Amino acid sequence: MDCRDIKELLSAYIDGALSTEERARVEEHLKTCKECSESLTALKEAVSQIKSLKEVEPPPLLARRIMKAIKKEARYPLRIRIPLQAAAMIAIAFTSIYLYKSFQPAPVKEFQKEYAAPATPSQPPTAMGKAAAPAEKEEFAASKNAPALKKQEAKKADKRIQVSRAAPAKVTVREERMADAALKKEARPAAPTQPKASAPSAAKMPSMQAEPMAAALPEAAPPAEVALMEEKAPPEKQASAGAMRMKAASIEKGPKEVRLTLYVKDLDAAAKKVEDVLNKAGAAEIKTESFKDRKIQSALLSSQYLSRVIEKLKSIGELTGAEAIPAQEEPSVRIIIGLEQKN
Amino acid sequence: MLNIVYRMIRDYEEACDVVQEAFVSAYKGISGFEGKSRFSTWLYSIAINQARNRLKQIKARRQFEAGSIDDPVPGRDRLVRAEPASGNPSASDTIERKEIQTRVQECINTLEHGYREILVLRDMQGFSYDEIGSMLGLPEGTVRSRLFRAREAFMEKMKNYMGDI
Numbered sequence: 001m002d003c004r005d006i007k008e009l010l011s012a013y014i015d016g017a018l019s020t021e022e023r024a025r026v027e028e029h030l031k032t033c034k035e036c037s038e039s040l041t042a043l044k045e046a047v048s049q050i051k052s053l054k055e056v057e058p059p060p061l062l063a064r065r066i067m068k069a070i071k072k073e074a075r076y077p078l079r080i081r082i083p084l085q086a087a088a089m090i091a092i093a094f095t096s097i098y099l100y101k102s103f104q105p106a107p108v109k110e111f112q113k114e115y116a117a118p119a120t121p122s123q124p125p126t127a128m129g130k131a132a133a134p135a136e137k138e139e140f141a142a143s144k145n146a147p148a149l150k151k152q153e154a155k156k157a158d159k160r161i162q163v164s165r166a167a168p169a170k171v172t173v174r175e176e177r178m179a180d181a182a183l184k185k186e187a188r189p190a191a192p193t194q195p196k197a198s199a200p201s202a203a204k205m206p207s208m209q210a211e212p213m214a215a216a217l218p219e220a221a222p223p224a225e226v227a228l229m230e231e232k233a234p235p236e237k238q239a240s241a242g243a244m245r246m247k248a249a250s251i252e253k254g255p256k257e258v259r260l261t262l263y264v265k266d267l268d269a270a271a272k273k274v275e276d277v278l279n280k281a282g283a284a285e286i287k288t289e290s291f292k293d294r295k296i297q298s299a300l301l302s303s304q305y306l307s308r309v310i311e312k313l314k315s316i317g318e319l320t321g322a323e324a325i326p327a328q329e330e331p332s333v334r335i336i337i338g339l340e341q342k343n
Numbered sequence: 344m345l346n347i348v349y350r351m352i353r354d355y356e357e358a359c360d361v362v363q364e365a366f367v368s369a370y371k372g373i374s375g376f377e378g379k380s381r382f383s384t385w386l387y388s389i390a391i392n393q394a395r396n397r398l399k400q401i402k403a404r405r406q407f408e409a410g411s412i413d414d415p416v417p418g419r420d421r422l423v424r425a426e427p428a429s430g431n432p433s434a435s436d437t438i439e440r441k442e443i444q445t446r447v448q449e450c451i452n453t454l455e456h457g458y459r460e461i462l463v464l465r466d467m468q469g470f471s472y473d474e475i476g477s478m479l480g481l482p483e484g485t486v487r488s489r490l491f492r493a494r495e496a497f498m499e500k501m502k503n504y505m506g507d508i
Binding site for chain 2: 008010012015017042046049050051052053054056058062065066069074
């Protein structure tokens with residue numbers, strides 16, 4: 001074994017990592033070889049120099065930093081954190097959409113129901129029977145007193161038609177005409193071709209409304225459009241005419257107006273407050289119109305919240321017109337608030 | 344652990360980050376610990392791997408920015424500042440010790456990464472060949488021969504360094 005081999009073993013020798021046999025051989029060689037002995041000394045010196053390097057101290061907050069990082073990881077590991085974040089985003093999106101859709105105030109929903117319900121022409125006979133029963137009763141009563149009531153009711157009917165045309169409804173003139181035509185048709189004695197359609201409509205429309213129409217608009221003089229519709233309309237169109245009729249009827253009996261005047265110092269601020277109040281009360285179709293020194297706000301409001309809204313409005317400014325509001329029977333009212341500058 | 348990582352990557356702040364990452368990795372991979380080696384050995388091996396990865400990142404970053412990490416010998420001030428103050432009462436001893444430490448550190452720094460790693464583990468931290476083999480994933484014979492070459496390289500560097508002075 002030459003010096004080169006021994007030098008290779010010296011490193012392990014000083015670490016005590018040699019086998020007994022190797023160590024004996026190295027020690028034997030060192031006794032006779034001065035160069036290798038010097039190499040051993042140099043090696044020991046080098047190792048002691050390396051060992052002499054001072055250890056660096058960890059920063060005082062390192063342990064806390066590590067624990068914090070581990071706790072974070074423990075709470076939300078990365079493999080959970082990423083899908084969790086993605087799922088949360090999706091959930092938020094769906095919830096937002098759901099809330100947006102379900103947050104429509106009650107009056108709007110009622111209107112939607114009214115519009116949607118008659119669109120299905122074939123209703124279950126039990127429901128129809130139930131609904132038709134009181135209507136028939138009233139019809140009977142009305143026919144009994146027909147001569148006495150005819151004139152008075154005819155006037156009422158005319159008035160109602162005018163209201164329906166003047167109402168701020170979103171139906172077109174054409175729709176109104178069709179609805180009128182449908183109403184007129186309804187007023188006639190039920191045709192044998194469409195007994196089902198007449199039953200629900202009679203149920204839905206109060207007899208006071210259907211009966212006077214017969215008196216007010218006699219069969220002899222129907223408008224040309226009505227005749228045209230009746231002659232040419234196929235059954236499905238007749239059904240849609242029924243839906244139209246119900247729509248018109250709902251608009252006709254539509255929300256009553258409650259007009260209030262609110263005297264305030266700051267129009268803009270008050271308008272905002274009023275809007276908040278209306279929003280909180282679940283009002284729909286909130287509109288604000290601004291004029292030079294006044295604003296007009298209108299909204300469709302559930303009647304049950306009317307008194308509460310009035311109370312809130314009183315806290316915003318000086319409210320007039322609230323004294324003479326009768327008890328509301330209808331589910332919704334159109335509240336119109338005029339905001340006036342208070343001097 | 345901080346000492347090993349610091350000697351390997353030679354940047355105190357980075358070393359602290361690496362230690363933190365190593366602990367988090369160990370926490371995440373605790374199920375991977377099979378008990379074949381000591382827990383501390385397993386933990387150190389994670390730290391060494393993290394340090395190696397960080398070293399590659401630093402090297403790539405520095406190559407992109409300027410030269411290689413192995414190019415210049417780091418400035419003396421920087422290393423002196425990184426070392427904690429010695430508790431030695433004698434001023435001359437302190438200066439001399441600091442001098443030696445600085446030289447030693449600089450020589451270690453200029454060594455090849457694999458040599459530096461094994462020197463730190465054996466001569467500074469005092470791990471056995473077996474433990475070093477576990478940490479670095481090397482057979483004991485390789486540890487022995489690599490350590491021999493590392494020490495030889497270090498001695499050579501020291502000799503050159505002293506010669507320059």
